[in-house]
Amino acid sequence: GGNAVTLWARDEQQAAAMQAARCNQRYLPGLAFAPALQVVAGDARALAASAELIVIGTPMAALRGMLQLLKDSQAPIAWLCKGFEAGTGLMAHEVCAEVAPQLASGVLSGPSFAQEVARAQPTALVAASRHAPVREALVQAFHGPSLRVYASEDIVGVEVGGAVKNVLAIATGLCDGLQLGLNARAALITRGLAEMTRLGLALGARTDTFMGLSGLGDLVLTATGDLSRNRRVGLLLADGKSLQQAVDSLGHVAEGVYSARTVVQRARAAGVEMPIAECVVALLDGRLHAADAVARLMEREPTVERR
């Protein structure tokens, strides 16, 4: 978008290699950096002091540490993480409220495989924050010819959508790997969306958010798109790989593996039924075989169709 961007990396050697090659060989090979992008390592706090907008692009597990590092920043700050924090079960904005409540913060989320965004393929995102200046800064910085950025005040809904769709993508990967059929996949996505919505409403989200980019949008993308790491975990498990083998063979983070338990724990605490997510956790824990998971879901009592 013509903005001057500084990419800070924690690994000095990696930063120097990217700056020299003008490319991220490991994650986005063959895609040249824009001239306005500079890659650095070193003192992140000092760098943040002169930033107009800060974006944290790490897995959920690193968010707390990054917020601690950047907690004195004056600039609006947003994260890209999709998950609930393992151990605490907190959403990203709740982690921020614990670590740095004074920050003007938010999340940029929605259906967006990094490879496609980097190739400037058309993509739509949602910038969610309770602070109007953060929403405005994100739209102004990222909205452009290949990226539409919609604003939302419903950060709870957007973060629940981003976390739960990863768990459901593992389920649909399993479903497709076991060749259960297209009907089964459509059923999983639809009833999964109902689970996501129920949890979101219990945590204070708005219903319409789940019909939006970070709900239905990201669920459809991740559950059906083979670029998804979470979907690939499901496919590998269906192929008989252990969870460790599946995670090792990805070489990238699959957030659903780490947030599935916390999603289910928060649902139980809120009195929300999430049978598909419960099956994913039982599968990941090795307490259930895939074939038994199918039977468990199909043998549930008949009920009315509702959220």
Ligand SMILES: NC(=O)C1=CN([C@@H]2O[C@H](COP(=O)(O)OP(=O)(O)OC[C@H]3O[C@@H](n4cnc5c(N)ncnc54)[C@H](O)[C@@H]3O)[C@@H](O)[C@H]2O)C=CC1
């Ligand atoms: N890759 C994708 O297509 C998309 C990813 N996301 C979300 O963005 C988040 C990050 O995903 P990826 O970039 O794919 O993950 P990744 O595993 O590639 O990690 C991103 C970067 O964070 C760095 N990092 C890890 N731990 C760190 C720490 N403690 N301190 C500083 N840096 C650290 C890694 O070295 C890496 O360079 C996840 O929550 C994911 O769900 C959201 C949309 C699309």
Ligand SMILES: O=C(CO)COP(=O)(O)O
């Ligand atoms: O969140 C994503 C796309 O919106 C990326 O999904 P995976 O983490 O499953 O690759």
